[in-house]
Structures are given as structure tokens and as C-alpha cells.
Amino acid sequence: MLALNYRGPSRLRVSQKPEPSIEHPNDAIVRVTRACICGSDLHLYHGLVPDTRVGMTFGHEFTGIVEEVGRTVSSLKPGDSVLVPFNVFCGTCFFCQRELYGNCHDTNPYATALGGAFGYSATAGNYDGGQAEYVRVPLADVGPTKLPPDMDLDDAVLLTDALPTGYQAAEMAGIKEGDTVVVFGAGPIGIFAAKSAWLMGAGRVIVVDGVDYRLEFVRRYAKVETVNFHEIDDITVHLKKLCDGLGPDACIDAVGAEADGSWFHRITGVFLKIQAGAPTALQWAINSVRKGGTISIVGVYGPTLNMVPIGNAMNKGLTLRMNQASVKRHLPKLIEHIQAGRIDPKQIITHRVPLEEAAEAYHIFSNKLDGCIKTILIPPSLQH
Amino acid sequence: MAIHSDVEGWGVDKNPADRPAVPKERTPPRAITPGLKRPTQQRPRNEVLVSNEHAGITRVFGTAVAPRGLSGIMRRAAFRYSEGDLRHWLILLAADRVDVVEGVIDDLRHGHVPNFFKEMGWKAELRHRPVRGVLKLAVTFGGLALAAFALTRQTRKRTYFQRLLKH
Numbered sequence: 001m002l003a004l005n006y007r008g009p010s011r012l013r014v015s016q017k018p019e020p021s022i023e024h025p026n027d028a029i030v031r032v033t034r035a036c037i038c039g040s041d042l043h044l045y046h047g048l049v050p051d052t053r054v055g056m057t058f059g060h061e062f063t064g065i066v067e068e069v070g071r072t073v074s075s076l077k078p079g080d081s082v083l084v085p086f087n088v089f090c091g092t093c094f095f096c097q098r099e100l101y102g103n104c105h106d107t108n109p110y111a112t113a114l115g116g117a118f119g120y121s122a123t124a125g126n127y128d129g130g131q132a133e134y135v136r137v138p139l140a141d142v143g144p145t146k147l148p149p150d151m152d153l154d155d156a157v158l159l160t161d162a163l164p165t166g167y168q169a170a171e172m173a174g175i176k177e178g179d180t181v182v183v184f185g186a187g188p189i190g191i192f193a194a195k196s197a198w199l200m201g202a203g204r205v206i207v208v209d210g211v212d213y214r215l216e217f218v219r220r221y222a223k224v225e226t227v228n229f230h231e232i233d234d235i236t237v238h239l240k241k242l243c244d245g246l247g248p249d250a251c252i253d254a255v256g257a258e259a260d261g262s263w264f265h266r267i268t269g270v271f272l273k274i275q276a277g278a279p280t281a282l283q284w285a286i287n288s289v290r291k292g293g294t295i296s297i298v299g300v301y302g303p304t305l306n307m308v309p310i311g312n313a314m315n316k317g318l319t320l321r322m323n324q325a326s327v328k329r330h331l332p333k334l335i336e337h338i339q340a341g342r343i344d345p346k347q348i349i350t351h352r353v354p355l356e357e358a359a360e361a362y363h364i365f366s367n368k369l370d371g372c373i374k375t376i377l378i379p380p381s382l383q384h
Numbered sequence: 385m386a387i388h389s390d391v392e393g394w395g396v397d398k399n400p401a402d403r404p405a406v407p408k409e410r411t412p413p414r415a416i417t418p419g420l421k422r423p424t425q426q427r428p429r430n431e432v433l434v435s436n437e438h439a440g441i442t443r444v445f446g447t448a449v450a451p452r453g454l455s456g457i458m459r460r461a462a463f464r465y466s467e468g469d470l471r472h473w474l475i476l477l478a479a480d481r482v483d484v485v486e487g488v489i490d491d492l493r494h495g496h497v498p499n500f501f502k503e504m505g506w507k508a509e510l511r512h513r514p515v516r517g518v519l520k521l522a523v524t525f526g527g528l529a530l531a532a533f534a535l536t537r538q539t540r541k542r543t544y545f546q547r548l549l550k551h
């Protein structure tokens with residue numbers, strides 16, 4: 001089958017690879033119908049995630065058709081159309097029993113801090129991902145969710161990560177009616193976090209990014225105010241001025257390890273890797289939020305250390321919330337929102353690219369060319 | 385309070401009880417079929433490295449790429465240290481770089497010369513940012529050519545020097 005094949009930082013190709021097979025009685029083999037590229041894939045693509053092995057196939061956001069199921073699979077059968085949450089989770093461990101599906105303890109031998117995830121290095125369990133024609137989906141009775149009959153595939157694939165993560169980011173910000181919320185990052189996650197902040201009753205939503213076309217999109221799509229940090233001398237002071245001099249009630253970090261905006265953090269975090277990525281947005285969030293406010297982090301950082309002003313967070317009495325999204329937990333609610341027309345996820349898709357052209361697609365997404373916000377890779381069988 | 389009638393769905397989830405992740409920890413889990421049993425033990429198809437913070441191998445795991453070569457030796461060494469120990473991650477990051485070199489060697493051994501230009505998606509760069517793209521290529525190849533020139537000159541000098549020594 002054709003599959004993405006990682007060769008090194010900023011290098012990948014799509015080549016032939018053996019088809020996956022059932023390795024555990026609760027596995028399913030899924031034929032991929034849609035696979036997205038995510039901001040998280042960029043951290044792999046740029047070589048920032050330890051134990052990313054040459055030859056791996058990325059892709060944790062995909063939908064597909066069940067081809068084959070293992071002996072003990074009871075909830076799926078061949079031919080079912082499914083969306084597959086990016087988390088690989090067991091449903092029965094201490095953490096899954098508490099609905100912390102993003103923190104499963106029984107699906108990733110390589111690390112305890114991180115649960116299992118598709119196509120996300122050995123550090124997330126050594127699973128191959130969905131940027132391929134076929135993928136092994138373990139624990140088929142737990143993760144995969146059958147598509148509601150009227151659901152568009154493009155909406156469905158955004159339910160595997162981007163929309164639930166954005167929604168959870170807003171939820172972790174503890175929004176109360178009338179709150180002012182600042183979202184750092186106008187990528188897919190930030191866009192959905194901003195939209196979700198409104199659903200939770202925010203009084204004001206401000207999105208910060210450094211890329212104009214993305215700010216323009218989120219302004220239109222989510223009806224928010226925007227700030228381009230490149231045009232601002234000191235973003236902390238600016239945000240405080242915008243918010244009664246005190247600062248916003250909550251800040252969301254939807255940027256993660258590859259933040260722009262500080263040469264110091266770029267050099268130490270991204271180029272030299274002395275810290276686990278550039279914590280620029282997180283630093284801005286902590287320093288601009290009002291005292292007693294809440295910081296919600298979904299941006300991904302590496303496992304070593306980051307220079308974060310934790311002293312300020314303590315002095316200001318902040319609440320810090322963060323996690324990998326617990327995707328399955330949010331699905332019923334989000335499906336309801338989509339069906340009611342409150343959220344139209346597929347509008348953020350700007351690029352539909354044949355799987356074979358993944359190298360170009362990654363280059364475009366990574367360098368923010370051609371107005372790119374969200375890219376879907378389409379496997380050969382579905383290209384017409 | 386500000387009611388945003390222009391925003392579709394404003395405030396529908398303003399009551400925390402309507403938010404699916406409140407409270408943070410919720411038992412029993414709603415999305416999971418009741419009566420689900422702990423998964424049976426998967427049998428390893430290739431070498432699996434296990435964090436020493438785990439009691440043992442997990443019931444389920446991926447088998448995408450096994451450790452191999454020098455990078456594999458380094459990865460195994462990294463797993464002697466816990467996730468809380470910086471050495472664990474630094475050795476893994478170093479192993480990743482070695483793996484890249486081993487990947488190129490492996491390609492060449494299989495008679496495949498990796499096309500860096502294509503693998504880096506440079507066609508897209510030239511299509512969308514032609515000026516910057518061409519400049520960057522010129523700088524890269526110019527640099528490589530210069531380095532090659534300097535190296536060959538050095539070797540030529542050395543052979544001249546060696547010839548002198550012989551006499």
C-alpha cells in the first residue's frame with residue numbers, strides 16, 4: 001500500500017509499505033478515506049519529538065471504512081464507516097475509567113506521561129498513522145465511532161482531533177458568562193477554541209497570531225477580534241490595555257512548541273533544543289492574563305523542560321489547566337452542535353491533496369503558503 | 385451581559401453542567417460500553433522498549449518501526465533512564481539524528497538515491513514563493529559548491545605538500 005514515509009527533519013516521501021495486519025484480537029484494519037495534516041504533525045516533521053523513527057507513517061486524524069476485524073471485535077464489522085479519535089485508549093484503566101482517554105495507561109509502553117496516539121512517534125506508542133491507504137486500529141471496540149448517517153466525511157475527520165481539542169481548550173479555560181478570552185494561535189485548534197468560547201458564553205474573544213490570512217479567516221469564521229503580534233511592540237501591555245488594564249479572564253495556548261515572536265526562544269527551543277520548544281505564547285499568556293485568571297494549554301511541548309514564568313503564575317494566583325484532548329468524551333456534544341448548525345467545521349479546510357503529494361502538502365502547511373489552514377490528504381482510491 | 389445574537393449558538397454551553405468534560409474526572413465513563421474488559425495481552429511482533437516507570441509492557445502497543453543499527457543501540461541505552469531523567473530524552477534525540485543518516489545509507493544500499501528536493505516538498509516552494517525559493521536554492525547549492533571547492537583545494541595542497549616531503 002502507499003504510505004507516508006518519514007526520512008528526517010523536513011523530509012518525507014510516499015512509498016510502498018506492507019499492508020497492516022491484525023496483531024491483537026481486538027484490532028481492526030481500516031481503509032482510510034480522509035487523513036488530515038495537523039499542527040502536531042509539524043513537531044514530528046521538524047524532528048522535535050524524541051524517538052521519531054525513520055520509516056514511520058504519521059497521521060492521527062483520519063476516517064475510514066472497516067476492512068477486517070479481529071476475533072473479539074463486537075461493535076464494528078467490515079464495511080462500517082468510522083471516525084477514529086487520535087487517542088489509542090483501552091477504556092478500562094485507572095485513567096480511562098475517569099474519562100481521561102487522552103491519558104490511557106495501557107496503550108503506550110514507551111512512556112507513562114503520554115497515552116497512545118496514532119502516527120505520533122514511538123514516544124506515543126510506536127503506532128503507524130493514517131496518512132496511508134490502510135491503518136491498524138487497535139482496540140476497535142473502544143476508540144472508533146461509527147459515522148452518523150448524515151455526517152459529511154470532511155466534518156467527521158475534524159472530529160478526530162481539531163474540533164474536540166479546540167472545544168476542550170475552551171472548556172479548560174473555565175469560561176463564565178461575559179468573560180474575556182484571549183486565544184493564542186489562529187491555526188485549526190485556535191479557530192475552534194475561539195468558536196467554542198462563544199458557545200460557553202464568553203463576552204469577548206480575541207485571537208492573537210502573526211499570520212494575517214489566518215487572522216482574517218478567524219475574524220470572519222468565528223466573529224472575533226484579532227491582534228497581529230508582529231504589529232505590536234509589547235503584546236502583554238497591549239492585551240492589558242485592551243482589557244480594562246487588568247488583563248483577560250482567561251488565556252488559551254493553541255500554539256505550542258514552534259511559536260514565533262521571540263528570537264531567544266526560537267534559538268534555544270527550536271534550533272538548539274536546549275528547551276523543549278519555544279514557550280513564547282505560553283509566556284505571553286501567563287503574563288497577560290488577569291490575576292486569579294485561568295490558563296488553558298493545548299499547545300504541545302517536548303518532554304524535557306521549558307523556560308516558563310511559573311513565579312508570575314504563582315504570584316498572580318492563576319489556575320493552570322492542560323491536557324491532551326480526550327476526544328471520545330466530546331463527540332456526542334460536538335455532533336449535536338454540527339447537526340444543529342452551530343459549528344461548521346469543514347469550512348476551515350483549505351487544501352485537498354492526493355496522498356502521493358504529501359511532501360508538498362507538508363511544505364505548504366509548515367511554511368503557511370497559499371493561504372493554508374487545514375489540509376486533507378486523499379488516498380488514491382478516492383481521487384477522481 | 386453581552387448577548388451575542390450575531391454568533392450562532394452563543395451561550396448554549398454556558399452552564400458548566402452542559403460541558404462534556406466537567407467535572408474533569410468522571411466515573412463511570414459514559415462513552416465506553418459497560419462491561420468492557422481489560423484488553424488481553426498483545427504479543428510483540430518486534431522489539432518493544434518499555435519505560436522503566438511502567439510496571440511492565442502495556443496490554444496493547446504499536447509495532448511500526450523497531451529499533452535497529454547504531455540508533456537502535458542508542459534507543460535501548462536511553463530506556464535505561466526514566467522519563468524524569470534528561471538523559472533519556474537527549475539520547476533519544478541524538479538517536480533520531482543518527483537514524484536519519486542510517487536511513488540515507490540504507491536507501492543507497494537499496495540502490496535508491498534519495499531526492500532531497502522532492503522529499504522536502506520544494507516543488508511547492510517554487511510554485512508559491514519562486515523568488516525566495518530560487519534564492520534559497522542558490523545559497524544552499526552555492527554554499528555546497530564552495531565547500532566542495534575548499535575541500536578539494538585542501539587535498540590538492542596536501543598532496544603537493546606530501547610530494548615535497550617525499551623529496
Ligand SMILES: NC(=O)c1ccc[n+]([C@@H]2O[C@H](COP(=O)([O-])OP(=O)(O)OC[C@H]3O[C@@H](n4cnc5c(N)ncnc54)[C@H](O)[C@@H]3O)[C@@H](O)[C@H]2O)c1
Pocket residue numbers: 038039040041042043161162165184185186187188189190208209210211214229254255256257258259260261280281297298299300301323324325373
Ligand atoms: N492537546 C491536544 O490534544 C492537541 C491536539 C491537537 C493539536 N495540539 C497542538 O495545538 C497546537 C496548534 O495546533 P494547530 O493544528 O492549530 O497548529 P498550527 O501550526 O496550524 O497553528 C499554530 C498557529 O500559531 C501561530 N503562532 C506562532 N507563534 C505564535 C505566538 N507567539 N502567538 C500566537 N500565535 C502564534 C502560528 O502562526 C499558527 O497560525 C500545536 O502545538 C499542536 O501540536 C494539541
Ligand SMILES: [Zn+2]
Pocket residue numbers: 038039040041060061086161162
Ligand atoms: Zn491533530
Ligand SMILES: [Zn+2]
Pocket residue numbers: 089090091092093094095096097103104105106107
Ligand atoms: Zn486506558
